[in-house]
Amino acid sequence: DGGITQSPKYLFRKEGQNVTLSCEQNLNHDAMYWYRQDPGQGLRLIYYSQIVNDFQKGDIAEGYSVSREKKESFPLTVTSAQKNPTAFYLCASSVTGLDNSPLHFGNGTRLTVT
Amino acid sequence: AQKITQTQPGMFVQEKEAVTLDCTYDTSDQSYGLFWYKQPSSGEMIFLIYQGSYDEQNATEGRYSLNFQKARKSANLVISASQLGDSAMYFCAMRSPWSGSEKLVFGKGTKLTVNP
Numbered sequence: 678d679g680g681i682t683q684s685p686k687y688l689f690r691k692e693g694q695n696v697t698l699s700c701e702q703n704l705n706h707d708a709m710y711w712y713r714q715d716p717g718q719g720l721r722l723i724y725y726s727q728i729v730n731d732f733q734k735g736d737i738a739e740g741y742s743v744s745r746e747k748k749e750s751f752p753l754t755v756t757s758a759q760k761n762p763t764a765f766y767l768c769a770s771s772v773t774g775l776d777n778s779p780l781h782f783g784n785g786t787r788l789t790v791t
Numbered sequence: 792a793q794k795i796t797q798t799q800p801g802m803f804v805q806e807k808e809a810v811t812l813d814c815t816y817d818t819s820d821q822s823y824g825l826f827w828y829k830q831p832s833s834g835e836m837i838f839l840i841y842q843g844s845y846d847e848q849n850a851t852e853g854r855y856s857l858n859f860q861k862a863r864k865s866a867n868l869v870i871s872a873s874q875l876g877d878s879a880m881y882f883c884a885m886r887s888p889w890s891g892s893e894k895l896v897f898g899k900g901t902k903l904t905v906n907p
Contacts, residue, residue, distance in 0.1 A: 710894065717800075719882060719899035735894065765834060769895075777824050777843055780895050782836035 679704045683768050683783035690762075690790050698753045698786045700768030707773045709751035710780065713737060714765040723766075726751055727773055755788065762790045793818045795883050795898035803904050804873045811858070812868040812901045814883030820844075823887040825866040826895065827857070830880040839881075842866055873905045 681702045690696045702709065708727050712720040722735030726745040740759025745751055751770075755762045765787050769780040794817040804810035816825065827839040842850045842857045850857040858867040870877055883898045 712897075717899065720884075720897040722894055722896075725894050767834075767836060769836075771895075777841050779826055779838040779841060780836075781838070785834045787834075 681768055681770055681781055681783035683766075683786050685786060686784065688786055688788045690788070692790055693757045694790075695757060696755050696762075696788065696790075698755065698766055698768075698788070700751045700753065700783060701749055702751075702768075702770045702781075702783075703749060704770055704781060705748070706770035706781070707748070708771045709745065710769045710771075711735075711741075711743065711751070711753045712767045712769065714767060714785075720767065723753065755790075762788060764788060793820075793823075793885055793887065793896045795885055795896055797883055797898035797901050799901045800899075801902045801904070803906060804870075806875060806905055806907050807872055809869060809871045810873055810903065812870070812881050812883075812903065814866045814868065814898060816864050816866065816883070816885050818864075818885065818887060820887040823885055825857070825859070826884045826886075827855070827866075827868045828882045828884065829877075830882065830900070832879070836882075840868070870903075875905050875907060878903060878905045 684699045710725040711723040721737050724743040726732035742754045767785045768783045771780045772778040796815045823844045825842045829837045840852045840855045842859045854871045856869045880900045882900045884895045886895045
């Protein structure tokens, strides 16, 4: 079955360390996204990519970096510059160019930094 | 800039009754799509229903329907015959790919609790 795989489900890191969250999709979607979710804040867009080798900053990109070397993969690195990295991170993908195309989400990675 | 507002942080409903979750949006785009997602406590985001800005009829998907009032810029979700499994967070979202961006903008969500 096609879908989006995020790994790991839970991740623990010490403050000051960079950490990379994995996101892989086999839906053949061009667009991929990273959202961050905090309690009471809804989902906020970190980065998105509409095509391989290209990506754009979202609303809260500071302290994060991404790469899009393959269509299937869109890893997110949480750097030590991110002031409050503890959160639930959701990866998604979609078809491009259609306003009726929903985002398909992975099951998320819960990152805890102490 | 696009914005989604969900004014109800929490809602309660009795099992088997209907409930309406509010969503208003702000955009200057003429063509856009509106989405509702459900997020159970397990965390996954489940797509429920879609409404296009040019759709003349309200969208329906099983027990879910969307009360779309374009002039008021509202897209309320109606859940009929609530079930205990409907207890979850519900998010309204919007995208306008023709404005050059594929991103989906989300509201802050409404927590629905279905009581037995």
